Each structure stands twice: as C-alpha cells, then as structure tokens.
Amino acid sequence: MIVFKYTKNDGAEFISHLDTLRHLNKTFTRGGIKVKMSQGFHPHMLIFMSSPIGVGLKSTAEYCTVDTDTPPAEFKEKFNAASPKGIKCVAAYYTPKNINLASAIIKAKYYIEGLNVFDAEEVLSAKEFIVTNKRGESLNARDKIFSFSRRGDGYEAVLAAGNASLRPDVFVAALKERYGGGHIRIIKEESFVAGDRPPESLIDLSQEQKTP
Amino acid sequence: MKQNLDEILAQVEKPARYIGGEYNEPEPFDGKFDYCICFPDVYEVGMSNLGIKIVAEAVRGAEGAYVDRCFAPWPDFGEKLKENGIELYALGNKKPLKTFDMLGFSLQYEMSYTNVLYMLDLANIPLKREERGEEYPIIQAGGPCVCNPEPMADFIDIFTIGDGEENMRRLAELKLECNSKAEFLRRAAEEVEGVYVPSLVTVIYGDDGKIKGFSPDKKIKKAICRNLSDAVYPQKFLVPNIEAVFDRAILEVMRGCYRGCRFCQAGFLYRPVRERDKDKMVETARSLVCTSGFDELSLNSLSTGDYRYLRELIPALKEALPDVHMALPSLRLDSFEGDFVQESRKSSLTFAPEAGTQRLRDVINKDVTEEEITRGVRLAFEQGYTGIKLYFMLGLPTETDDDLRGIRDIVFKIRDVYSARPNRLRGLRISVSVSTFIPKPFTPFQWERQSSRGEVEAKIALLRKELLLKGVSLSWNDYSLSEMEAVFARGDRRTGKVIEAAYKKGCIFDGWSNIFKTEEWYAAFRECGIDPSDYTREWGEDEVLPWDIIDVFVDKKFLLKERRLAYENKVTGSCKSGCKGCGLQNVYCPVSREAKVKKQ
Incomplete structure (x- = not known):
C-alpha cells in the first residue's frame, strides 16, 4: 500500500471531495498505477482518503492511502505525470497496512489571509468562541481552536480536524464578522495525528516493501 | 463593493x-x-x-x-x-x-x-x-x-x-x-x-x-460529411472537473438511422446512414480511454444495434480495453441481446416501444412487435435486471383510448414474463414514462397538430387509472413545456420576439422543469400578440412551412407519402430491407448505392 500526501490548489480547491475521488481514480488509470479492486457487487478501486476539505479551501497537506504494489518513487512520478492541475503528489510512502487517516488526523494548521488586523490573543483568551455552522446553528467552538497567532500579513490557526472538526471557513467567517476583512484566502498547510505529530509518523518506516 | x-x-x-x-x-x-x-x-x-x-x-x-x-x-x-x-x-x-x-x-x-x-x-x-x-x-x-x-x-x-x-x-x-x-x-x-x-x-x-x-427563393442545402471514418474525430476528451451527466468516453459508431420512425426528427435529419470503420474506432477508443482514464465507453448512434459490424466491434473493444465497461445507450428493443448492456450497473433497462398497440406502432413506423418486447425483457431478466423503464408518446396521430390501454397490456405481459422466472429475489419495478408528442419539422408528421392541454390531461388521467398497479410508476412531463417546444420547433421568424420577451421576463434554463416559468412564457406570448395554437395547429399540406428554406434532401413528396401510409396503419420498414426512395439516393446514400450494386 501507498500513503501519499498531495496538494489541492491551483483551481483544484474548487473540486468537491467526491469529484476529487473520481479524479484520483482516473489519474491512477491514466498513469498506469495498478490499484487493487474491492470484491463486491460493484467493484471499485481501494482508495482511502482523509477527511473531506471544504470546497474552495486550498491545501498542501491532503493524504490518501491506496492499495497498490507500485513502489513509492515510481508512484509519485507516475501520479504527477497523469494528475490534473493542482492535484500533485508531494510525497509517497510504503505502508504494510492501511493507516486509517480519516480518523487518525485530528488537527490541521491553516494560514489565513484577508482579515483585518486585530489582536490574535483575544481569540484564545476568551472562554467562548461562537461560530455559526453550515446548518445555521450557533455553537461554542473554543475547545476546537488549539492555536491562533499572527504570521506575516495573515494569521495561523490550528483547528480540530476529522470527526469533530471545526471548519476553517466557518471559523474565519466568525472572525470576519467580528473584526472585518476583505477577500479571504485559506490554505491548509499541515495535518496532525495524536501527539501533534505528522501523519507520516504513523507509517512504520522500518518495514521494507516486499516485492510483489 | x-x-x-x-x-x-x-x-x-x-x-x-x-x-x-x-x-x-x-x-x-x-x-x-x-x-x-x-x-x-x-x-x-x-x-x-x-x-x-x-x-x-x-x-x-x-x-x-x-x-x-x-x-x-x-x-x-x-x-x-x-x-x-x-x-x-x-x-x-x-x-x-x-x-x-x-x-x-x-x-x-x-x-x-x-x-x-x-x-x-x-x-x-x-x-x-x-x-x-x-x-x-x-x-x-x-x-x-x-x-x-x-x-x-x-x-x-x-x-x-x-x-x-x-x-x-x-x-x-x-x-x-x-x-x-x-x-x-x-x-x-x-x-x-x-x-x-x-x-x-x-x-x-x-x-x-x-x-x-x-426572397431570394433558394433553398439552403445541408452539409453532408461523406466519409465519416476519415473525418475529424477527437482522440482526447477534456475530463470534466465535476461529474458530468455522462462521465465516459464516447464513440459515434454511425450517423443516421435505417429505421425512419415517423415521429423522429433525428431519423430524417441525419440521413444518410454512414457507418464508421470499426478498426479505426478501436484505435480511437484506446486513445480516448488511455488519455482520459474513463472506465466506461459508450457506443452512440440513433440505433446502435443496427450497426453492421457490432458483433465484431464489441469483442475487439473488449480485447483492447478489458477493464472498461461498455454502454449501448440507444439499443432498440428488437436488437437487444443478453450480452450487451445499456449501462454498467444492472439496475434498470430502458425500452421505448413509443406506442401501446401494434396498430399505433405501425402508424409511427416503429416496427417492434409484442413478441420482440417480451423476448427483450426476458433476456434482460436473465441478465439480472429487476427494473424496466418504458417510454411512450402521448397524443400521436390517430391515437385512441384503446392505444393507451395497450400500455397497460404491455405492462401486464412484462409482469407475466417476470412471474414465470424462478428465484425472484426482488420485486419487479416498472416505470412508465410518457411524453407529449411534438410534431417536428422534416418528419412525415410535420403537418400534424399537437394534442391540446385538455386532451393530454384526459389521456394522463386514463393512464393513471389504468396503471394503478403495484410496482408500477407513471411519470409524465409538463404540457406547457411540450407546447413551447412544439412552437419553437415549428416556429417562424416572428416567434423570435417571444423568446426575447420571455428572456426579458427572466426565463432561462427552460428545459429544467423546476426552473421553467410557465406564467412568464404565456405572458410573453400575449405581449407579442402571438398565439401558441397558431403553431400547434394542423398545417395544410400546400402551406409554405417556415423551414421550407432549408433542404435536408428528404423529399416533401416522400414525407407526404409516409404520412398517408401512417393513416393506413402501414409500416415502411428499415432502409436495410431496400431503398425507400426518401430523396437521399439522388444526393448521397451509401446504403442505397450498395443495394443497387447488389441488385445488378
């Protein structure tokens, strides 16, 4: 199996999660990367994506596991030769088993541009941080904000990801309402598993790939 | 801002x-x-x-x-x-x-x-x-x-x-x-x-x-591509960013149709029948699939079952592209064979008998018999299909209530075929879909009137009663939409005003029934002083038709003859059974030329 890290930018940020899966499928076919199929009534490629990222949010840290015997270096080369604009493999690793990234990734770091200048401390020092989610409900998301600080012309935030996530666009919308801002740009820069470590730390690098 | x-x-x-x-x-x-x-x-x-x-x-x-x-x-x-x-x-x-x-x-x-x-x-x-x-x-x-x-x-x-x-x-x-x-x-x-x-x-x-x-009184002759096999054809498709209606590679196996169903505009417009070279298509298919990554390939035409080299093309494609599903979207009932499928997922199979009785199918020159329908569905059931979609038209020339009741008879026959099967794991689902007949230019029915709203409503009411059966669903389309389609299919230059007036009232995406603005459309007609019924009425055979300026090489005399045969419940049959003399034989028609050579 291969775990790979890929980008979603340069237009690809506007492609939904499901459509991204379709593009991954086609990329493997075009690239000649043989992927194992599920055994079922409707066989499909064994591809395991990490949690969905909202449409319009750029990322340089998406992860995916795919059941193939293609070695990592070859995988990366073939993938990038056949992938659409903005969906590019940054790194690929061999893993003997599927590490469930969708549940393992619990935090993500974002870089946010376009908000007015304000004191970033205020966000973390408050007991409550009320956001309005996509269903229109107001809720306190303070416990899902792990860090928030000014960086360059923008801000850097580490927010909950995965099953109990705080969507960065929801978070930023609340900030924009409070402090003002213009055209917002959000980039997901890193993903983390438990212990604030990178997802790569789950891969047992001591395991050599057995030649199929 | x-x-x-x-x-x-x-x-x-x-x-x-x-x-x-x-x-x-x-x-x-x-x-x-x-x-x-x-x-x-x-x-x-x-x-x-x-x-x-x-x-x-x-x-x-x-x-x-x-x-x-x-x-x-x-x-x-x-x-x-x-x-x-x-x-x-x-x-x-x-x-x-x-x-x-x-x-x-x-x-x-x-x-x-x-x-x-x-x-x-x-x-x-x-x-x-x-x-x-x-x-x-x-x-x-x-x-x-x-x-x-x-x-x-x-x-x-x-x-x-x-x-x-x-x-x-x-x-x-x-x-x-x-x-x-x-x-x-x-x-x-x-x-x-x-x-x-x-x-x-x-x-x-x-x-x-x-x-x-x-003025000038000179017909515009349509362009015909004589050699499709050597003509341009894309070897690469753009891969849509988001899922398209058809997310697949497409081969056009032939243009034109041998059949000549009397309601079908495409069947007359795209004449003559031109079949593509199968070896070239295999190469094209290979290129399309390899460059796009599509896992489905669709063999398109108006009647793919009639493509003469289908039995050679399909195995050749399967060999060249073993991982690709093949779809044959416009397979006619009588050409349905168990080893061909319409879609890769075996959920339901679509058949279009178009009319409920043999008499009315003869009128429209759809030469499909009841035996062929039951044989087709039997093969479908053997393949594991448990859903059948049936398409019919409503308001065809000479149609009576008996023809509508014929739809119920077909549904019953299909249910009988299913009941006779062993190991039925699921209940049979039949969905009947009816659409209002629209008389289209360059068909033998171009002079026909379109049924009125009242008539169509009565027909639907009858069908709803007849088809109130377990496992059977009925759907129909909005009459207003069909009426507008008839008006603009047969409209003259004056109807352009209505299109502009409707647009100014906010009408866009009219084909999307959830967006279609019925009231605004009728208001646009009133505003322009144009009555839709002037365009849905029966037209005199000696009248100048708005599309008479265009020549698609199908003789008006042939269309009139076909219209008479329709009223006599007589089928003309397919071009495969001999040239019917539609007019294309005088211009360019490989099918008619071949028939002539054979005769000699």
Missing part, C-alpha cells in the same frame, strides 16, 4: 464549473481566428455533448485557429457576474466572449433558446444581430435545432446546417480571408455548404399572416 472572481466562486454552487483547466485542456494561445463554442446549458450537460467536441476538432483544423468553450452559468453564478460587472468569459483563456472572432452556439433543444440570449447578455453583446456592429464577434449556431433556424433568425448571424466536420473548418479559413463581417457572411453563404445567413433572406407574408415565400 464589487467582488473579484475568486470571491464569487467561493459563494456559488459547484464552482469548478467555471474555472476551466480540465485535464487534457489544450494550452490557450492567441489565435489568428479565435472561436468559442457556447453551449446554452449547464457545464455538466455541455461537457457530455459529443457534437461540440467534433466541431472543436474541425475548427482546429484551420491553421492558426484557437478554440475555446463556454457553458451557461447556473443562475446563482449568472447573477453574481451581473452584480459585479464581470463579463461572461471562455473557460480556457478566461477572456471575455466579446473578444472572440466568432461564437458558436450549439442548439440541441428548443427550450435552450433563452439561454443563448442569456449568455449573449452576460457577455455584454447585443442580442439582436441588427444591433451588432463590426466590434462584436460573429454569432454562429449549429446543431439539430437549426434545421428550422427561423425562431432564432433575429439573433444569429450565421447558421450552419448539417454536419460540421468540413464546413466549420472552411468557415474559419474564410473568416481569415475576409475584411468585414458583411463580406464574410456574403461569401460564406455563397461558398460554404450548409450556410444560412438570415440577413440575406427576407420572409414574405401573405394577407392572412401565413408565409408566402422567401
């Missing part, structure tokens, strides 16, 4: 419709001739269309031609573009449509006409051709609907009738030779096959308001 495009994209549904950059997109460049294909429907529909892909390929054959594409923005994005003063742009080079030399609209469906105006409007281009000077692109239109170009004649500078393989490249080359729009239009009309320039033709009306004739 005005917003830029990126901000807008973040606020609309499916923004990937508007960003271009599809996989396989050719690198944009500044061409000597910049052409943008405009598809007056949403991205997912347009990206599935084969015709525009062929046209793009044809125009690219002209030296220095750049071809781009644009689809109708969904209303949410259209509004944002207007609000923020952003002009509609091409997806490849992102330049405003206004900067192109020519825009080519693909008219696939009458109810997309308001979307042509919508797209011109969003591009800040005046709607009427008379209001457009040299500074604006030339507005061209092609596709099946332009066989009657008149309803759109006030908006379009130049129509291209028939096959686009050769004449679209010629048009691009000619444009480079001309110094003005007027010169181009005049020379195109004289020198290029299948070109109709409405500004050069005047319609003459009689005192009774009916059309007396055209």
Whole structure:
C-alpha cells in the first residue's frame, strides 16, 4: 500500500471531495498505477482518503492511502505525470497496512489571509468562541481552536480536524464578522495525528516493501 | 463593493464549473481566428455533448485557429457576474466572449433558446444581430435545432446546417480571408455548404399572416460529411472537473438511422446512414480511454444495434480495453441481446416501444412487435435486471383510448414474463414514462397538430387509472413545456420576439422543469400578440412551412407519402430491407448505392 500526501490548489480547491475521488481514480488509470479492486457487487478501486476539505479551501497537506504494489518513487512520478492541475503528489510512502487517516488526523494548521488586523490573543483568551455552522446553528467552538497567532500579513490557526472538526471557513467567517476583512484566502498547510505529530509518523518506516 | 472572481466562486454552487483547466485542456494561445463554442446549458450537460467536441476538432483544423468553450452559468453564478460587472468569459483563456472572432452556439433543444440570449447578455453583446456592429464577434449556431433556424433568425448571424466536420473548418479559413463581417457572411453563404445567413433572406407574408415565400427563393442545402471514418474525430476528451451527466468516453459508431420512425426528427435529419470503420474506432477508443482514464465507453448512434459490424466491434473493444465497461445507450428493443448492456450497473433497462398497440406502432413506423418486447425483457431478466423503464408518446396521430390501454397490456405481459422466472429475489419495478408528442419539422408528421392541454390531461388521467398497479410508476412531463417546444420547433421568424420577451421576463434554463416559468412564457406570448395554437395547429399540406428554406434532401413528396401510409396503419420498414426512395439516393446514400450494386 501507498500513503501519499498531495496538494489541492491551483483551481483544484474548487473540486468537491467526491469529484476529487473520481479524479484520483482516473489519474491512477491514466498513469498506469495498478490499484487493487474491492470484491463486491460493484467493484471499485481501494482508495482511502482523509477527511473531506471544504470546497474552495486550498491545501498542501491532503493524504490518501491506496492499495497498490507500485513502489513509492515510481508512484509519485507516475501520479504527477497523469494528475490534473493542482492535484500533485508531494510525497509517497510504503505502508504494510492501511493507516486509517480519516480518523487518525485530528488537527490541521491553516494560514489565513484577508482579515483585518486585530489582536490574535483575544481569540484564545476568551472562554467562548461562537461560530455559526453550515446548518445555521450557533455553537461554542473554543475547545476546537488549539492555536491562533499572527504570521506575516495573515494569521495561523490550528483547528480540530476529522470527526469533530471545526471548519476553517466557518471559523474565519466568525472572525470576519467580528473584526472585518476583505477577500479571504485559506490554505491548509499541515495535518496532525495524536501527539501533534505528522501523519507520516504513523507509517512504520522500518518495514521494507516486499516485492510483489 | 464589487467582488473579484475568486470571491464569487467561493459563494456559488459547484464552482469548478467555471474555472476551466480540465485535464487534457489544450494550452490557450492567441489565435489568428479565435472561436468559442457556447453551449446554452449547464457545464455538466455541455461537457457530455459529443457534437461540440467534433466541431472543436474541425475548427482546429484551420491553421492558426484557437478554440475555446463556454457553458451557461447556473443562475446563482449568472447573477453574481451581473452584480459585479464581470463579463461572461471562455473557460480556457478566461477572456471575455466579446473578444472572440466568432461564437458558436450549439442548439440541441428548443427550450435552450433563452439561454443563448442569456449568455449573449452576460457577455455584454447585443442580442439582436441588427444591433451588432463590426466590434462584436460573429454569432454562429449549429446543431439539430437549426434545421428550422427561423425562431432564432433575429439573433444569429450565421447558421450552419448539417454536419460540421468540413464546413466549420472552411468557415474559419474564410473568416481569415475576409475584411468585414458583411463580406464574410456574403461569401460564406455563397461558398460554404450548409450556410444560412438570415440577413440575406427576407420572409414574405401573405394577407392572412401565413408565409408566402422567401426572397431570394433558394433553398439552403445541408452539409453532408461523406466519409465519416476519415473525418475529424477527437482522440482526447477534456475530463470534466465535476461529474458530468455522462462521465465516459464516447464513440459515434454511425450517423443516421435505417429505421425512419415517423415521429423522429433525428431519423430524417441525419440521413444518410454512414457507418464508421470499426478498426479505426478501436484505435480511437484506446486513445480516448488511455488519455482520459474513463472506465466506461459508450457506443452512440440513433440505433446502435443496427450497426453492421457490432458483433465484431464489441469483442475487439473488449480485447483492447478489458477493464472498461461498455454502454449501448440507444439499443432498440428488437436488437437487444443478453450480452450487451445499456449501462454498467444492472439496475434498470430502458425500452421505448413509443406506442401501446401494434396498430399505433405501425402508424409511427416503429416496427417492434409484442413478441420482440417480451423476448427483450426476458433476456434482460436473465441478465439480472429487476427494473424496466418504458417510454411512450402521448397524443400521436390517430391515437385512441384503446392505444393507451395497450400500455397497460404491455405492462401486464412484462409482469407475466417476470412471474414465470424462478428465484425472484426482488420485486419487479416498472416505470412508465410518457411524453407529449411534438410534431417536428422534416418528419412525415410535420403537418400534424399537437394534442391540446385538455386532451393530454384526459389521456394522463386514463393512464393513471389504468396503471394503478403495484410496482408500477407513471411519470409524465409538463404540457406547457411540450407546447413551447412544439412552437419553437415549428416556429417562424416572428416567434423570435417571444423568446426575447420571455428572456426579458427572466426565463432561462427552460428545459429544467423546476426552473421553467410557465406564467412568464404565456405572458410573453400575449405581449407579442402571438398565439401558441397558431403553431400547434394542423398545417395544410400546400402551406409554405417556415423551414421550407432549408433542404435536408428528404423529399416533401416522400414525407407526404409516409404520412398517408401512417393513416393506413402501414409500416415502411428499415432502409436495410431496400431503398425507400426518401430523396437521399439522388444526393448521397451509401446504403442505397450498395443495394443497387447488389441488385445488378
């Protein structure tokens, strides 16, 4: 199996999660990367994506596991030769088993541009941080904000990801309402598993790939 | 405060419709001739269309031609573009449509006409051709609907009738030779096959308001591509950013249809039948699949079961592309074989008997028998299908209530076939879908009237009662929509006013029944003093028809003969059983030529 890290930018940020899966499928076919199929009534490629990222949010840290015997270096080369604009493999690793990234990734770091200048401390020092989610409900998301600080012309935030996530666009919308801002740009820069470590730390690098 | 495009994209549904950059997109460049294909429907529909892909390929054959594409923005994005003063742009080079030399609209469906105006409007281009000077692109239109170009004649500078393989490249080359729009239009009309320039033709009306004739009285002959196998065909498809209606590679196995069903416009428009070379198609299929990554390949035509080399083509394709599912979307009932499937997922299979009784099927020249229907569904059940979709038309000429009750008989027969099967794991689902018959130009039924609203409602009420059965569902379409479709299929130049009035009242995406604005449409008709029933009535056989200016090489005499045979419940049958003399044999028809050679 291969775990790979890929980008979603340069237009690809506007492609939904499901459509991204379709593009991954086609990329493997075009690239000649043989992927194992599920055994079922409707066989499909064994591809395991990490949690969905909202449409319009750029990322340089998406992860995916795919059941193939293609070695990592070859995988990366073939993938990038056949992938659409903005969906590019940054790194690929061999893993003997599927590490469930969708549940393992619990935090993500974002870089946010376009908000007015304000004191970033205020966000973390408050007991409550009320956001309005996509269903229109107001809720306190303070416990899902792990860090928030000014960086360059923008801000850097580490927010909950995965099953109990705080969507960065929801978070930023609340900030924009409070402090003002213009055209917002959000980039997901890193993903983390438990212990604030990178997802790569789950891969047992001591395991050599057995030649199929 | 005005917003830029990126901000807008973040606020609309499916923004990937508007960003271009599809996989396989050719690198944009500044061409000597910049052409943008405009598809007056949403991205997912347009990206599935084969015709525009062929046209793009044809125009690219002209030296220095750049071809781009644009689809109708969904209303949410259209509004944002207007609000923020952003002009509609091409997806490849992102330049405003206004900067192109020519825009080519693909008219696939009458109810997309308001979307042509919508797209011109969003591009800040005046709607009427008379209001457009040299500074604006030339507005061209092609596709099946332009066989009657008149309803759109006030908006379009130049129509291209028939096959686009050769004449679209010629048009691009000619444009480079001309110094003005007027010169181009005049020379195109004289020198290029299948070109109709409405500004050069005047319609003459009689005192009774009916059309007396055209001046000059010279028919525009459609363009025919004689050798499809050697003609341009895309070897690469753009891979849609978001899932398109058909997410698959498409092979057009043949153009034209042997059958001649009397209601079917395509069956007459696309004559003569031309079959493609199977070996070349295998190569094309290989290229399409390898460059796109599609896992499904569709073999398209009006009646793929009639393609003579299907039995050789399918195994050859399976061998070349073992992992690809094959879809045969327009397989006729009588040609259905167990080893062919319509879709890769075996959920339901679609059959289109079109009429409930043998008598009425004879009237429409759909020579499918009840035995063939039951045989077809039996094979389908053996293949594991548990759902059957049936398509019928409502309001066909000579139709009676008995013909409608025949639909129930077919449903019962299908249920009997299913009940006779062992190991039925699931209950059988039959969905019956009926649509109102629309008399279309260039068919033997072009003179027929369309059933009135009251008649259609009564027919549906009867069917609802008859088909109140377990596992059977009935669906029908909106009468108003069918009525409008009939008006604009058969409309004359005066009906263009209605299209413009309706657009100004906010009518767009009329083919989407959830968006269709019935009240506004009828108000537009009233405002223009035009009565839809003037166009849905029966037309006299000696009347000048609005589309008489166009010649698709099917003789009017042949159509009249077919109409009489229909009233006598007589079938004409397929061209395969011998040349029926429709008129194409005098121009170009490989089928008739072959038959002649055999006879000798």
